[in-house]
Amino acid sequence: MSTRSQTATATVIRQMAEQHGVAYVRTESDRLAHHITRLAGDHVELDEVEQMLIALQRAGHVSRAELVRLQASYLREAKQ
Helix, strand or coil: CCCHHHCHHHHHHHHHHHHHCCCCCCCHHHHHHHHHHHHCCCCCCCCHHHHHHHHHHHCCCCCHHHHHHHHHHHHHHHHC
């Protein structure tokens, strides 16, 4: 487990996912987005915590605004 995935926000996201029984499932849209970014020369790979956050939003447990706030907090903590 990386240091990034051991932040306080990562713990909150994991607890929310467990509480709601939510798991990330890669969709066809996710696959398409991955290939588009790859072909554009970018490498974007979400880690397990970011995937859980997306799953929580897709399941309706987190609003889009909350997803952005939590991900920003998660990434900010990871830089410290």
